[in-house]
Amino acid sequence: MKDLLFDRLHSGLGSVLDLRQKQHSLTTSNVANVDTPFYKAKYIRFDDLLKDAAGSGDNLMKTSHERHFTGLNGTVEEPQVFEQDPAPWVIDGNSVSLEREMVRLKSNALMFRSVTKGMSKRLSMITFVANNGKG
Amino acid sequence: MKIPNVGVNNLYSPSTVRRSKGVSGESGFNMKVQNQSIQGRITDGLHQIDQSQRVSDLKLERLASGEDVDIHGTMIALQEADITLRFAVSIRDKLLEGYQKIINMSI
Amino acid sequence: MNILDTLRISASGMSAQRVRLQSISSNIANARSTSTETGEPYRRKMPVFKAITHNPFGSEIDKNLSRVEVVDIAKSQEDFRQVFDPAHPDADEEGYVRYPNVDILYEMVDMMTTSRGYEANTSAVETTYQMANLALEIIK
DSSP states (O other), X not given: OHHHHSOHHHHHHHHHHHHHHHHHHHHHHHHHTTTOTTOOOEEEOHHHHHHHHHTOSOOOOOOOOTTOOOTTTSOOOOOOXXXXXXXXXXXXXXXXXXXXXXXXXXXXXXXXXXXXXXXXXXXXXXXXXXXTTOO | OOOOOOOSOOTTOGGGOOOOBOTTSOBTTOSOGGGOOHHHXXXXXXXXXXXXXXXXXXXXXXXXXXXXXXXXXXXXXXXXXXXXXXXXXXXXXXXXXXXXXXXXXXX | OOHHHHHHHHHHHXXXXXXXXXXXXXXXXXXXXXXXXXXXXXXXXXXXEEEEESOTTSOHHHHTOEEEXXXXXXXXXXXXXXXXXXXXXXXXXXXXXXXXXXXXXXXXHHHHHHHHHHXXXXXXXXXXXXXXXXXXXXXX
16 A cells, blocks of 8 residues: 555655765765865766656766666666866865855755655645545 | 746646536636536546646656756645645535535435 | 756856955965066966856756856966066066066955955855745745
8 A cells, every 4th residue: 555655756756865865975075075185076966867867858978877876766776976077277186166065065955955845745645635634 | 138028837837727627618717607517526626636736746756856946836836736635625525514414404 | 947057157156256366366475476487477367257158958048047167267468567676586687577467456456356256156145045945935
């Protein structure tokens, strides 16, 4: 019965939350290494990966598909972590930009919150029906 | 730069979707009251719930996958689905109550 | 155009202003550097900003929205200031020393506008974030 009540979107949303959590930890690690020589900023490329899974969008990214994320439809594998190359004028090889990381932190948290809200509203609708219309 | 007319023409909002035809052949809430039977209206209502649920699911999936990050649109669609559902259950309860009263009327 | 693109564009603004600040700092620090590795005096660094369409495959609105990127840190080709000082180690045959083409006052004013620009972009990020959170408040 759990399959009837909790569809693929439900588990898909859960997977997306996992990914957002992983991105968050990558961002905090980047910020911690803001001064580390030769440290490259790491991130998960959401748009392309998930667009690919959803089957739409122009995927211009050249990436190997061995660890392809198929979030909203099936099992989740480890997402591919991308590294940012430093700008040409950077001397110490460090490619962490505090502005970019801060904004990435904010936008990631925003998406996490949105998916959480969506998921909780869906669950509250199911709960409402399960309680035979009484809250 | 020519700015297009950005109106509220969100394809997926349930409130802009013309829903199933009732018994009279008209759509959505814009039907003539006297031309529809109870059954027609109930069926119509069920279709509306279904549609609003589908739309909100679709929008949420697109939001989560990052394909179409429309936060306010998705939240509104979800809330519409919720309200539609609650309204329908409320109407069902009223109908049942009315039916019970009729059944229990002593002749 | 989604809200995340808006955030990224503001982030690019902040990054660009910071690169500009680095150039200004370098200019101010080297305002009197009469020699560099290349032999000639320090040339004023000028970051070159370029507006890049953030999402050229998007809607009409998207095609008109650009983020900013620093494409190059160019060296100013203005003439050096010549000062007559034969005793200076870097004086040429005629006794003139060439000083960097950096005007400290100009750099200070530049720094003010850079700071304002950075602040404005940060403000934009905050506002965007608040708007998005307000949208999320639609549910409960």
